[in-house]
C-alpha cells in the first residue's frame with residue numbers, strides 16, 4: 001500500500017517573466033517499508049521535492065497524499081534529515097534530541113524520555129559525546145545527532161535531503177550503513193535524495209532519477225534487487241551491480257545531454273523599473289544623512 005504519493009505535481013517559483021517551473025508532472029508512489037532513492041542533478045529541484053513531501057511547501061497543481069489524504073503541513077509522522085544538520089548551537093547533543101522528543105511525546109514520563117533519548121544517541125554511537133555542544137563536534141558527529149533526532153521522533157517516514165553529501169567518504173560509508181540498519185530494524189519507510197548513484201544502490205530498494213530542470217520530472221524507476229545487507233566493497237565485484245550502475249549512469253548522461261541540446265538560451269532578467277540618476281529615496285535630507293547616488 002502506498003504510504004506517501006505525489007500525483008501530477010508541478011511546482012514553480014516567482015512570477016511573470018521571472019517565473020521558473022522547477023518541477024513538472026511528478027508522479028511518485030512510495031510503498032510502506034520501502035526505501036526509495038531519488039537521484040538528481042544539481043539544482044534540479046530535489047530539495048523542493050522533499051519540502052513537498054514534508055509539507056513545508058505546496059504544489060501549484062497536483063496532489064501530495066499521505067495515507068491517501070492531502071498533506072497540509074509538516075507532522076511528526078515525517079522526520080526530516082537535512083543536508084546542514086540544523087542543530088541548536090546552545091543545546092547539548094542530549095538536549096538537541098530532547099527538544100524534538102518533547103515536541104512529539106509531551107506525555108512521556110521524564111524517566112522514559114531520558115531512556116528513549118539515550119537509546120537513539122547510542123544508536124548513532126554518540127553516547128560519549130552526549131553532553132557536548134555542536135561546536136565541539138565534527139561534521140560527521142553533527143550529522144549523527146540530526147539522524148538521532150529524526151529517529152527519536154519515531155516517524156513513520158524518514159525524508160533525507162542529501163544528508164551525507166558534506167561528509168568524508170569514511171564517515172559517509174558508516175552513516176549509510178547505520179541509516180540502513182535502523183531503517184530495516186525499525187521498519188520505516190525512507191525517501192533519500194542524493195546526487196550519488198552508488199549511495200542509492202547501496203541503500204535503496206528503488207532508484208528514481210530526477211531529470212535536469214527546469215520542469216524536472218521523475219524518470220523510470222530502477223529496482224535494486226541486490227541482497228541485503230550490502231557491502232560496498234563486495235558489491236563492487238558484483239556483475240549485476242556493475243550492469244545496474246551502468247544502466248542508471250547511461251540514463252542520467254542521456255537525459256543530461258538531451259537537456260543541454262534542447263535548453264532554450266533565454267536569460268530571464270529581474271523585473272526592474274529604470275530609475276534616473278539621483279537620490280534613491282525621496283524625502284528631506286537630514287544633515288547627518290549620507291545621500292546614495294548610482
Ligand SMILES: Nc1ncnc2c1ncn2[C@@H]1O[C@H](COP(=O)(O)OP(=O)(O)OP(=O)(O)O)[C@@H](O)[C@H]1O
Nearest residue numbers: 013014020022040041042043044045046047048049
Ligand atoms: N523559495 C524559492 N524561491 C525561488 N526560487 C527557488 C526557491 N527554492 C528553490 N528555488 C529555485 O528552484 C530551483 C531548484 O531548487 P532546489 O533547491 O529544489 O534544487 P536542488 O536540486 O535541491 O538543488 P541543489 O542540488 O543545489 O541542492 C533552483 O533554481 C532554485 O534557485
